[in-house]
Amino acid sequence: xxxxxxxxxxxxxxxxxxxxxxxxxxxxxxxxxxxxxxxxxxxxxxxxxxxxxxxxxxxxxxxxxxxxxxxxxxxxxxxxxxxxxxxxxxxxxxxxxxxxxxxxxxxxxxxxxxxxxxxxxxxxxxxxxxxxxxxxxxxxxxxxxxxxxxxxxxxxxxxxxxxxxxxxxxxxx
Numbered sequence: 001x002x003x004x005x006x007x008x009x010x011x012x013x014x015x016x017x018x019x020x021x022x023x024x025x026x027x028x029x030x031x032x033x034x035x036x037x038x039x040x041x042x043x044x045x046x047x048x049x050x051x052x053x054x055x056x057x058x059x060x061x062x063x064x065x066x067x068x069x070x071x072x073x074x075x076x077x078x079x080x081x082x083x084x085x086x087x088x089x090x091x092x093x094x095x096x097x098x099x100x101x102x103x104x105x106x107x108x109x110x111x112x113x114x115x116x117x118x119x120x121x122x123x124x125x126x127x128x129x130x131x132x133x134x135x136x137x138x139x140x141x142x143x144x145x146x147x148x149x150x151x152x153x154x155x156x157x158x159x160x161x162x163x164x165x166x167x168x169x170x171x172x173x
Contacts, residue, residue: 005138006057008052009061010057010060010061011059011061012061013053013058013061014061014062014063014065015050015108016083017061017065017066017067017144018065018068020066020067020082020083020084020110020113021041021083021084021085021087021107021112022082022083022087022090022091022107022110022111022112023070023080023081023082023083023107023109023110024081024082024083024090024109024121025070025073025074025078025079025090025106025107025109026079026080026081026094026098026104026105026106026107026110027054027077027078027079027104027106027107028077028078028079028104029077029103030103031101031103031104035101035103035104038097039093039097039104040098042093042097043078043081043093043094045085046083046090046093047083047084047085047089048081048082048083048089048090048091049081049082050080050081050082051061051079051080051082052077052078052079052080053078053079055074055076055108056082058074058078059071059074060083064114066110067110070108070109070110070115078107079112081094086129086130086131086132087111087124088124088125088127088130089129090125091109091122091125092129093122094106094121095121095127099134101132106118106121108121109121109123117133122135132150135171
């Protein structure tokens, strides 16, 4: 890789790190090609970019970004997963993959400029996804409205039932 392509890679990754809401570092040593492709596919499905980048280039790219807190973990073989939108989805995919493949080891992560230890990444993975939280919020917001409609519908229904009972009573007499 020549100097120009390295500079282009650093510039590209610097932009991606600035846009990233979360980043996760992992040691991928010991994974075979099929396992690595499986991980890439899972992360791609979650909308996450997963790359293997040289530590020195990643360190240069992270200067002046929220990901600079990860510099101390840029040793040995390192892969990075970048999440632009939902940080929970890649955390879930990475933690699940690490459970299934002992060779894959999470190093650290970054969420909105805060350093995450491996335990923090595991805790993040246990949270509901953004879509699940939105669905729960929507359900909570629509529940009072549907209850109100039920109460409003009950008033005429009870009135009709009372009239019917009075009619039945008069018919019986």
